[in-house]
Amino acid sequence: MSTAVLAVRPGPTARPGAFAPAAPAPLTRALTRRLTRAERVPALAALALLPWLAVLAVCHETAWVVLDLFELAALLWLDALLRRRSPAVHLPAAAIALLLAGDALADIGTAGSGLPLLAALVMALGVELPLAVLCLALARGTRSAQS
Structure with a gap:
């Protein structure tokens, strides 16, 4: 069914445009701004962690798989918040x-x-501690940019 059928036509009791769909809000500059190279690292690190998780799972290293799954979830969480420019x-x-x-x-x-x-x-x-420092630097840079 077309949504045009559901639209109310102006008549004696209806206001013109009362049920017309709202125009989409323009995207803000913050949402359209491209991510910097450093802001892309958490997503890339999460992607790089996937093959390593498969290796650990095949080797039955359950404790390490769980730890790396937490790291993966936190990296994806950080990436999502960076993309939304969340405080x-x-x-x-x-x-x-x-x-x-x-x-x-x-x-x-x-x-x-x-x-x-x-x-x-x-x-x-070479990997874990520099990534930890970069994530903290991203958080600090985001906080200072919003102040």
Whole structure:
């Protein structure tokens, strides 16, 4: 059924345009502004985490899968808030920083010696901790831009 049939035609008791659909509101500049490169990192990190989750699941590493699923959810939450320019960005950013720092510490603490320890240190210093710092910097930059 067409919505045109449901429209009220002006008559003696109806106001002209009383039931006409409202024109779509123009998008604000904040919503149309493109994301910066740094603001795209949480979504890209979440995407990069998916294959790693599959590897962990195949290896039956349930505890690590759960931790990385929390990281994935927090990264997607942060990405959604960054896209909406929400003032609540600092909450998921802090959650991500805490999860990533805990992940790095747990990786290093459970790694044993030799090559596994080196791999844990490289992941912690090259990926997890820099991503945690970037997320906190994004939250700080968003908060100062809104003030």
